[in-house]
Amino acid sequence: MDSAIAIRTENLTRDFAAVRAVDGLTLEVPRGIVFGFLGPNGSGKTTTIRLLLGLLEPSAGHAQVLGFDTRRQSDAIRERTGALLEHHGLYERMTALENLDFFGRIARLPRTERHRRMEQLLTHLGLWERRHEIVNNWSRGMKQKLAVARALLHRPPLIFLDEPTAGLDPVAAAALREDLAELAGEAGVTVFLTTHNLAEAEKLCSLIGVIRNGKLLAVGHPNQLRSQGKGQRVTVYGQGFTPQILTGVKGLDGVQQARLRNHHLEVQMPPQTSTAPLVRFLVQAGVAVEEVHREKATLEDVFLTLVSEGSESLGNGALLSPQEGPRSEAARA
Amino acid sequence: MITDVATMIWKEWRELLRQRGSWKAFLVGLFVPVAVFGIMLPIQAGVDWLETPISLSAWIYMPTVLVMTMMADSIAGERERHTLETLLATRLPDQAILYGKILAGVGYALLLALAIVAVGLVSVNLTDLTPGWQWYNAQIFWGGLAISLLLSLLGSVVGVLISLRAASVRQATQTLSYIMLVVFFLPVVLLQILPRQVMVTLEQALAPLTLEGVLLVGGAAVLLVDLALLALARARFRRTRLTLD
């Protein structure tokens, strides 16, 4: 195994009764980066993490984490990783310090080092003053921070973060993202982060994998993915758009994706496609067209195109959390 | 492995002490068993509490009743409060988690039993007028301790097994209370319904046994059941087979 690779999966597959939660996943995550596993709810992100930690057996295929096979050497994997899973997993009846202490003991950190590290992380996250409080009464954001500290406590070379900001209000989410960005840079730890939030992936990750229905749709640096956007975004401003017109637009030749926004229509088309047929169709349908814009696809367009291929169920920005809004600045950048 | 088991016990006890909010509440919870087995019964029995097998009731109560209630929470509680998966994602071996939970229960029961038996000793000595400090009959004391150990192991393992399968803490607690009901009332019911003839034969068979003999035979039987159930628990407690949702 190549030591530059932290995670390598080959055709990794997991079935639950009728559902194929992870479907033939083949992926390589280099060491020392923040990898973003981006996909809508139910796309198989959590299941993938469980497979990588050896908490679930794959139905087919295999995976290596830090050079260890997830089926046969999962003990070695768990020893060298930290995790903030779907639930923060804190013991809510115990204090913040007791929670960290427990995981430090599990990791067999010697007493003095354990205490030094706990103080360092809690201070960094602004929780040191409150270390003797029972976690139960804390806000969600504070609990998530504490769970991040717990994952990093024993300085593992690889950590898993399963939707760390899900359920946080925008301010707490932004604060946690700041902390993650900073901590992730600390000593070149590899981070495997899942999210359904594009802005989060863009802010934190240097490599993004897009997953839907258990299948990996694309992998790349945010810029790379953006340029993969096989196309242009055409924005038509005007009056008189209706859902029927949108359906008609989606049926036009060359239209990959179309969305109705406030007073304008956004259409994905291959590069160099003429917009004339589109405009003609709109005018004939009764739209008062005022302005037509053409620009390079954004990462959001690429993402939405990717995850909605073959599916109508994902509408306008369905993948973005409500707080981010459908057109966040980060997604535009 | 021993360090890991100790870590697990440390956590279980921590959580247990915090469970009802504080030390104060924890001590209040102990009030009834202490009052009954540490004060009322010993004072009523007087010196007999120290000399005859009556005190075995204290040794037996703690493991059976307290441990089972505590263990109902062991796995089902972690699953319900969503801490199980994070625990399983650590380097702790399956066995360390299992043994840690079981031994936390055993240790808890033994400590409480010892404390109550000690309170009983003080109660008797304070109220009995015989001059000088009197101790438990050694055979009864050590026999009681051994039976208590074996029974708390039994209670712990049964508790973990039930908790492992239960969908919720509530369900685990319910199942365990049914089991306790059966265990306590079965002997009573049997005594009622068994034909006279059988009873007489049984009595004759048991008559030659000394207290020592009864404790030995009983202890050996419980030990065998303990070992069998422990093996079962080990086979059942596998990370990849625990449902996480």
Ligand SMILES: Nc1ncnc2c1ncn2[C@@H]1O[C@H](COP(=O)(O)OP(=O)(O)O)[C@@H](O)[C@H]1O
């Ligand atoms: N233990 C399970 N039993 C049955 N189905 C499951 C189980 N875990 C996950 N699934 C299914 O697998 C799919 C992927 O789930 P998950 O990995 O949790 O997705 P994500 O984390 O991306 O939201 C979903 O359809 C989900 O219902």
Ligand SMILES: [Mg+2]
């Ligand atoms: Mg998930």
